[in-house]
Amino acid sequence: MKFYLAIFCSAILLVNFSCASRTSGQQGGIQEGIKGTVSVKEGNFMPGPDQKPGGNTGRVTRRTVYIYAVTTGAQAEGEGPLYKAIHQPLVAKAKADEKGFFQCKLAPGVYSVFTGEDGGMFFASLSNGKGELNPVEVFSKQVTVCNIVVNHKAVY
Numbered sequence: 001m002k003f004y005l006a007i008f009c010s011a012i013l014l015v016n017f018s019c020a021s022r023t024s025g026q027q028g029g030i031q032e033g034i035k036g037t038v039s040v041k042e043g044n045f046m047p048g049p050d051q052k053p054g055g056n057t058g059r060v061t062r063r064t065v066y067i068y069a070v071t072t073g074a075q076a077e078g079e080g081p082l083y084k085a086i087h088q089p090l091v092a093k094a095k096a097d098e099k100g101f102f103q104c105k106l107a108p109g110v111y112s113v114f115t116g117e118d119g120g121m122f123f124a125s126l127s128n129g130k131g132e133l134n135p136v137e138v139f140s141k142q143v144t145v146c147n148i149v150v151n152h153k154a155v156y
Helices: 002-015
Strands: 033-044 064-069 076-079 082-086 090-095 101-105 109-117 121-123 135-138 143-145 148-155
Touching: 033 109, 033 135, 064 101, 076 121, 082 109, 090 101, 109 148, 135 143
Parallel strands: 033 143, 033 148
Antiparallel strands: 033 101, 064 090, 064 109, 076 082, 082 121, 109 121, 109 135
């Protein structure tokens, strides 16, 4: 019974959005959850004679990162990679700093990670064989790296 009470209390604490972006000079980090970098790619990424190797590689960016209970395409409104509504519980959110870095303390489990885009849209370009949108698994006492490339305005 004490075990379940401890899990319940931990879940309540997580609902308080225990995510934060790293600020300059801030030391340390989380012991369990996700961290990563948000970058944006816009424009032409097609190979060709006028493209320089390593030319248009994208740039890091500030974004709000939304972490939902694992979400399938059927639980989201819109046509990927942009969604206008997510019909799953919002677990947490974090803000990526000027270097694109974000981190968020999360309990072990599987989550769907989205970025906030213009017009109140949510971006997730990846899915797995189960139809889960941008799934990220957090393991006990580990930090999962979740690098996000926002590329809905890119041509490949």
